[in-house]
Amino acid sequence: MDDLFILLLQLLGATIRVATPLVLAAFAGMYCERAGVVDIGLEGKMLAGAFFAAAAAATTGSPWLGLLAAMAAGVTLALIHGFACITHNGNQVVSGMAINILVAGLAPTLAYAWFKQGGQTPLLPSTARLPSVEMPGVEALGGVPVLGAVYRELVNDTNLLIWVTLVIVVATQWVLYRSRFGLRLRAVGENPSAVETAGISVTRLRYQALMVTGALTGMAGAYLSTGHGAGFVRDMTAGKGYLALAALIFGKWRPVPTLFACLLFAFTDAVQVRLQGVPLPGIGVIPVQFIQMLPYVLTVLLLAGFVGKAIAPKASGIPYVKER
């Protein structure tokens, strides 16, 4: 019984760790998609964040400079996306796709040329990684049944960025529904001409939203390479950006449902890792490939509308052309 409880806690801990980059990326996507800019390039921005965080941390030894570099890379790519889609009314899906392909090539190319380790960055020492937060009183609470174990397994020794993500989730909920910026953001995604009529620049708002997107995706990447992992490896994001996008759609572009969608995907992933090679009663061992495709199959099933139709922000994907 006790073992099962610990196992469950470990599973939940793994879920949270896997969910963090997903949540960051999905919330990043929320800002720009709510503003009417579709961003399929979350994946690429995250990968760029992962690479530049690891590269900067490896060179300077400071995870904070790494985080900063990751966010700068994310914002730069977001601005390129904005330049193509907002300033030049380009196709948003194409631009996002281009960014994904560009980064998938650029990160290993630069890693190859700079670090000469076959497209990776050197393994980071613990001082160059984003720290985990040690909580006080683990010992004191250790004797308390249930609560002590929960505190030890889930709360203690959690990466700093996980806490930051928690703050971002709460802040996003507030910004989106309680702040003036959020109101305008949601309005510009539904009816940009109305916003423009009110004397607010659609272009400016969309650029601002994209910059938040870039910063958050960069952070997601930094978590992957300097928080969770210890260095950049090729194709590190492995489709997490697309999963985040799916979670965003599944969560109907709203913070709380999106958060739970990310947690669900992460839970599937955590279970998937545990299930590999374990014989199930009555079925036997499921081939590992079938377990690995669980999150993707789940996404398709969810998108198939078992949870009701997802309605995107009305102006999303459509370039705004001011009438002259």
Add this chain to the structure above:
Amino acid sequence: MVQIGSGKGQPGAVPGWVGYALLPLLNLIAAFALSGLVILIIGENPVKVLSLMLTEAVGYPEAIGYTLYYTTNYIFTGLAVAIAFHCGLFNIGGEGQAYIGGLGAGLVALALTGWPWPVVMVLAIAASALFGAAWAFLPAWLQAKRGSHIVITTIMFNFIAASVMTYLLVDVLIRPGSQSPETREFDPGVWLPSMERALGWVGVTVPQSPLNLSFLWAIACCVLFQIFLRHTRWGYELRTVGRNERAAVYAGISPSRNIIIAMLISGALAGFVGINEILGVQHRILLNFTGGVGFVGIAVALMGRNHPVGIVLAALLFGVLAQGGGQVSFEYPTINRELVMVIQGLVILFAGAMENLFKPQVEALFRRRAASADTAVTAGRG
């Protein structure tokens, strides 16, 4: 002053070739300039690298064979993306459809040992089309009936295809006693003849390369594509749905039916990659033989403006990149194959997403020139 109706068409009209030739060319130059910058950052000489790339792609007959072999794949996936585009759909699943299509072609070749190759070819073409179309069906059906975002579902199907193929090759189709996850080699009798062999029958000698008869099938597909789209009722219906779904409904055309038809054709076209790769070159089913062709297809369709002629030209460009880039990575120790993806990404960015980047300036230039020419003509008359 500019006179209206001075016999030169509209005043200050921009000639058509600016749209489909000059602007893409400018975008291409911009993309290559930035690629040069990346090469410079790596610490190599961009002019040397890029010119080596070009020589290794089109400089001698053998290289041209390799380039055309890559081009064949890109024509198939480019057409696949284009037909979906014409119906207003974004098929990012070309990668998975090509992968599964290759499975179909491979299974036919494995089963029909000893049969004459023309029969195997025809059946393999049918099988790869069927398998590719089947892989596109579910996302298409979900889009048509449930409104599920086809961009996301096709991406997910790429991942699922990769898992399914890994499972099949590792656990089911693997050659007994072999370590590497691939099937046994097909019987040489069923291989699709290489271009070298086929041209040998008519007395033309070309150097050996992976280029094979599927190149001709790709060109045939271009012709069929255009006939279907422009000269049949089905093509007309498909384009109508793509242009204006509501108008299509009023005209009695079913959008969901056409969405599914477009995606089935798209999947079949992507599946033909298997004919080139599996039946023509690899002669066995193996892991990851697609290597991103589905994604390049998006760029090819965009650059080719969804027209077969444009698609062939764009496919040629990406073929040059693939072949030249591969050779460059052999020559330079600091450069690896991923540099090709950087250039691809930049080309897609400039030619696809920022296609209007230079439009205002170029159009203004032409208007000014046309205006001054008009003034000169009027002045001459006066």
